Amino acid sequence: MKLQKVWAWLAILIGAAYFILPLIATFEFSLRMRRGEYSFDAYRSVFADSQFRDSFSYSILMAVLTILFGVLLIVPTAYWVRLRLPQFRPVVEFVTLMPLVIPAIVIVFGYLRLYNSSSIIPFTGSARGTDLLLMFSFMTLSLPYMYRSVDTAMRTIDVNTLTEAAQSLGAPWRTILFRCIFPNVLSGVLSGAFITFAIVIGEFTMPSLLNRPAFGPYLQLIGANRAYEPPALAIIAFAITWASIGILQFASRFNKARPPKP
C-alpha cells in the first residue's frame, strides 16, 4: 500500500473516531442505569415520559413545517434571483448570511419586541401564533444553509434556457417552477432539508425563550435533573434524525434524472 493511502486511511480513522467514540461512550453510559449490569432502563424511562413524546413530536412537526415553508420561500426566490435579478445576488446572499452573524438570542429578543401581544402583529398573543413565530424563526436560522444548497443545485442547470423552453411550450410560471425547475434542484432542497431538520430538533434558544414545548428545552431540562436519561435521549435523537435523513435520501432516489454537468 502506498504511503499516501496509509495517511488517507489514518485521517479517515481519526475523523471517524472523533465522531463515533463519544457516541459509543454515550451509548455505553446510557445502558448503566441498573447497577452492576447493562440495561435499557434509561430508554424505558424516556419512552414512558409523555413529555418526551410531546416535545419530540412537536419538534418533528415544526421541522416538517419549517422545511415545507422554507422550500416554498427559498426555491422561488433563488430561481427568480438567478433568472431575472442576477445583479441582486450578492445582496440576497448577504441577507441569507445574517442569521450566522446575529446570535439566535438577539433574533428572538427582536421577535419578542416586535411581535409581543401588545404589538400590531401579536404573534405571541396566542399559542398558535407563537408556534407560527417559532416556525419563522427556525426558517431564519436555516436560511444560510437552505439558500446555499438550493442555489448550488440551481447552478448545475441552465435555468434561463429551461425556463424559455418551457415558456415556448406554453407553460405558465407555476408549471415551470414546479415541473421543470424544482425536480432538478431536488438534491439541493434535500440537502437543505437535512440541515434544517437537525437545526430544528436541536434548537434550544428560540423555543425556550418563546416558551414552546420543543425537544431542545426538554433535553436541557432532563439533562439538568437526571443522570442516565440524557445520554439515552441523545442516542434516541441521533437515531431518529438519522432515520429521517435516511428516509429523505431514500425518497430522493425516486428522482432518477441526473442534472446536466455545469
Add this chain to the structure above:
Amino acid sequence: MSFLQLSSIQKSFGPVQVVHDFNMAIDKGEFISFLGPSGCGKTTILRMIAGFETPSAGSITINGADQTDLKPNQRNIGMVFQAYALFPNMTVFDNVAFGLKVAGKPKAEIEARVKEMLALIHLEHLADRFPYQMSGGQQQRVALARALAPKPQVLLLDEPLSALDAKIRVSLREEIRAIQRQLGITTVFVTHDQEEALSISDRIVVMNAGRADQIGTPSEIYNTPKTRFVASFVGTLNLIEAKVKDPAANRVEIAGQEMVIRDSLSTLKGGERVALALRPEAASLNAGSRTDTSIPGEVISSSFLGSVVRTRLKVGESTISFDMFNDPGLTPPAHGETVNLHFAARDLLVIRD
C-alpha cells in the same frame, strides 16, 4: 399576405441599439435563415419573434394576428435551442409530451402525437431514456420533436447545430430540412455558419450590425452579394482593387489590363478606385470556354485542402485566391512562379460598402 411579418422592428438594450428598423415578410412554409457574425442582432430578432424580448419599436404579426405584446407562452411558437434545453428530470416521452400536457390535451391524443413525433425523428426506441443517456445529436432531435409536438405556427431554431460535431451537424441539418418540408412549417433558423444557411434555406437574411445587409435566395446571396460585408462573410471572396476607365462602358483596369464588367459603373467617375469581387472558383490557371480575360500574377502560396488546391496570387496591388480540383497528376504552381490567371470579366462584381 405574408404569414410572418416583421415591421420596422427596433431593439435597444440601454443606450445600445442592436436592431435597426428591420422589416421582413415571410411566407407560410418558408425556411428562412438569419446569417451573421456574433452580435449582429440575429438572435435578438429570433428572441423577439419568440417573445423573450420585446421590440423597442415595430410590430410582429403571425397570420395577421399581432404578437408584439403577447407573452412567450401565448404565441404557439416552437423553439429549439443551441443547448438542447431538454428537461433533465423527464424522459424523452415526457419531454415531447410536455407542451401537449400543458395545453391540456387528452391522454390518448398525447400518446399518439408523441409516438408520431418520435417516429418522425426515428427515436421511438428511446422513449424511456433520460436526456443524459443520449448523445448530443439525439438530444437535439428530441428537442425538435418537443418543439413540433404542439403543432406550432412557427418553428424557431437558435443555432441548433452549433454544439454538435461536424458529421452529425450535416446529417441533422438535412433531417431538419426534410422534416420542415414534410410538415410545411414556417421556420426561422439562426446560424453563423454560412454553409448551413446556404444548404437548407429558401431565403437568407445576412445581418450586419443590427441591419439586414441583404435578403435573398442562397444563390443570390452567394453569386450577387450586394455589399462588401455580404461578399466577404458568405464564402471566400477575392477583393480586387480596380480603376474605373470608362464608367459609361463599364470598363475598368486591373494590373494594367482593361476589361468590361457586367455591373454598372454609371455612378462612378473615370479614374476612381473601385473594389471588385471574384469568387475563388470563378478563376483558373487554364483558359476555358467561359473565360475571356487573363492577367499575370506571382504565386504566393498553394494550400492542399483535400478535394481542392487553393492558390494565392499577387496581382497588382491585390491578392487573389483561386481553387483547382485536386488532381494527383498535376503539380500545383510553385512559390514565386508567374502564371496567367483566367476568368470571365462578367464574374467580377462591384462591391459597395
